[in-house]
Amino acid sequence: MKLELGVRSREAQRDWYGKRGISLHGLLVIAQISEDKKVTEVIDLWSEDTKQDAWFSQSAMDVGFQWMEKELPGFRVYLFSDNGPHYHNTAFILYLGEVNQAFNLTLVEYNNFEAGEGKSKLDTHFAHISHKIVRWVRVGNNLECGNRLGELIGSMKNVTCRKLLIDRQKAPENLGTLKDITLYGSFEFQHCGDAMLIQSLPRQGFALKTGGGRRNLFTLAQKEIMIEFYNRQANHGIRADPTECITAMKERGID
Numbered sequence: 698m699k700l701e702l703g704v705r706s707r708e709a710q711r712d713w714y715g716k717r718g719i720s721l722h723g724l725l726v727i728a729q730i731s732e733d734k735k736v737t738e739v740i741d742l743w744s745e746d747t748k749q750d751a752w753f754s755q756s757a758m759d760v761g762f763q764w765m766e767k768e769l770p771g772f773r774v775y776l777f778s779d780n781g782p783h784y785h786n787t788a789f790i791l792y793l794g795e796v797n798q799a800f801n802l803t804l805v806e807y808n809n810f811e812a813g814e815g816k817s818k819l820d821t822h823f824a825h826i827s828h829k830i831v832r833w834v835r836v837g838n839n840l841e842c843g844n845r846l847g848e849l850i851g852s853m854k855n856v857t858c859r860k861l862l863i864d865r866q867k868a869p870e871n872l873g874t875l876k877d878i879t880l881y882g883s884f885e886f887q888h889c890g891d892a893m894l895i896q897s898l899p900r901q902g903f904a905l906k907t908g909g910g911r912r913n914l915f916t917l918a919q920k921e922i923m924i925e926f927y928n929r930q931a932n933h934g935i936r937a938d939p940t941e942c943i944t945a946m947k948e949r950g951i952d
Contacts, residue, residue, distance in 0.1 A: 719843050720744045721826070722757040722861065725819045727932075728769050739822055740764055741850050742861040743843045749781075751788035752868040757861055758792070764857070766800045776807045780882070785809050787875045790884060797886060809882040826850055918951050 724740040742757050765772065776793070778784040796804045833849055834840060840849070843860060851858040926942050929935050 718747055719846065720747050720749055720753070720861075721823075721846075722753075723819050723822060724757070724761040725822065726761075726765065726769075727818075728772060737855055738768075739819075739853075739856045741826075741847075741856060741858040743847055743850075743858065744861040744863060745843060746861075746863045746865075749783045751783055751786050751792075752865060753863060754783045754789050755792045756863045760859065760861065762796060762800045762802060766802055770801045771803070773803045773805050775805055778807075778809060780809045785879065787873065787878055788869065790875065790878065793884070794886060804886050806886070807884045822856075825853065829853070916951070918949075919946060922946055922949070922951070 720743070722742045722744070724742075726736075726738045726740065728736045728738075730736055740761055742760055744753070744757075746753065765774065774796075783789070790807070793804060793807055796802065829849060830840060830846075840846060847858045847860060850856060922945050923942060926945075
């Protein structure tokens, strides 16, 4: 998400253009502590670096994994994101392949979704941020710096907001591209001796892109059922089984 700085209570809309903006990265953590206890926390990171690429995503996720390692050590992690190019690329996938060695966590899966399909709660959170900013300005306040934005967002319940500093001098050079990586939407990380085995899982889970250079188009009814299964997994910890999803479609007369 990108926001504009320098928003004033009495500023004309034409004066907004050309201003220096900031990037806002959100990480929603839903942790099943016990059978009857679930913890939800949002880690928001704002940055004056507006170049949202693989290095930006890695830098942001580093902060997120450090937080989880401290608050939820040893937990199994199932990571979901949209299908933006800064999340779905070779460099980011290779970075995730090192997470289990670098942090006291177990990253099990990473899944990409099409825009609007896989992170509804986080989308709602960003909508709340936009509403909070509008209300802040309308009552006569100004929003001219990232620190003020961080304080505003951090005042929300169960939300931590920090400034993200990105050192681009440490960014690796071009790593090349894994063949057909954009055709896969789900990745599984497994320990294999001293190495990390990364398996792509086409035609499983809720990946909306499949191998062979062919793209599957889903109807609205099919998408609604897939979202139901995803929300059940996110809210109740019940792993989504693609076979059950297909069965549910057939029971409702959806092919």
